[in-house]
Amino acid sequence: MRDAGIDGGHGVRHAVVDDAAGQRVDNFLLGSMPGVPRSRVYSMLRKGEVRVNGGRIRPEYRLQTNDVVRLPPWRGPVLGQIRAPSRALMEDLAQRILYEDSGVIVLNKPAGVAVHGGSGVREGVIEALRALYPNEKRLELAHRIDRDTSGCLVLARNRAALTELHSAFRDARVAKTYDALVYGTWARSLRTLRAPLERFVTRTGERRVRVATDGKVSRTEFAIVELAPVVSWIRAHPHTGRTHQIRVHCLASGYPIVGDAKYAADAQLAFSHDNGVRRLCLHASSVALPVGGSVRRFDAPIPDDFALAWQRLRDVTG
Secondary structure, X not given: OEEEEEXXXXXXXXXXXXXXXXXXXXXXXXXXXXXXXXXXXXHHHHHOOOEEOOEOOOOOOEOOOOOEEEEOOOOOOOOOOOOOOOHHHHHXXXXXXXXXXXXXXXXXEOOOOOOOOEOOXXXXXXXXXXXXXXXXXXXXXXXXXXXXXXXXXXXXXXXXXXXXHHHHHHOOOOEEEEEEEEEOOOOOOOOEEEOOEEEEEOOOOOEEEEEOOOOEOOEEEEEEEEEOOOEEEEEEEEOOOOOOHHHHHHHHOOOOEOOOOOOOOHHHHHHHHHOOOOOOOEEEEEEEEEEOOEEEEEEOOOOHHHHHHHHHHOOOOO
16 A cells, blocks of 8 residues: 555545555455544445545455545554554564464464554554564455454465455355353253354444344354363354354353353353453364465464363362
8 A cells, every 4th residue: 555645644545555456445444544443444434434436335345456545534543653562472472373384374372462453452463473574564464363362363474365365264265163161061962053143332332242133144063172060161163254253152052251251241250250260261273274275274272371261160060
């Protein structure tokens, strides 16, 4: 992207598309307007505040070379002026790389670190890795996982790799597996949940997801790893990639994820907190995706604090 004109520090900007060609306009905006909530970006698109070549577009529009994108005024740091990530985070992430080649990086993301900065988040994975690889100008996230979820995160190092990965995710050619601890003894008969999901904003402005009859089709397969009196260790295989899908499907099944501050009940959170659990017990343990003409699987080991949470909760009898 290059600027065709800027009207004031955070005023209207016009960007000419070059290396972002092929990217969805909503993803382009999220990367170009750090600090702006996703809900605000989609509101801008709905209201026609964002224009491409002078016309309104839908979020799924894919940018073309030399498109001129009008970015409306926003509050937040200008692209390229995000506070530099800490050396400690950069060094930690460097040790967490599971695989890398000329096109792809697979990272074992720690819990508590956002995939990108903004909206009150000082630093994220993508900013840290761009600082770690300063000569790689096209390093991008291929997908996202929640800030408090740990495990496999895939990044692309160039536009060709990003396009291929986006296609693989879109066509369900990427297989992901998550390990989770949930409150309650999981029903042995519960193996598949098909429950449509929709995103909404609470009256306090918090973004959440719920089951809704007119929501997007969503399906998760579940397997039991181990059962205990008041908690269970399960494995989840999402067949769709909805926001908070596993968290909300577990909630809808009656078994919210341990440590889930958004969806678990206060009493459940107090129970796990009293037993020393300080994290969302959801871990992206593996991802299988096309790499170099074949499908490869990458595994992120179960984190120590996740394993410790299981040790502390499995023998509790209620």
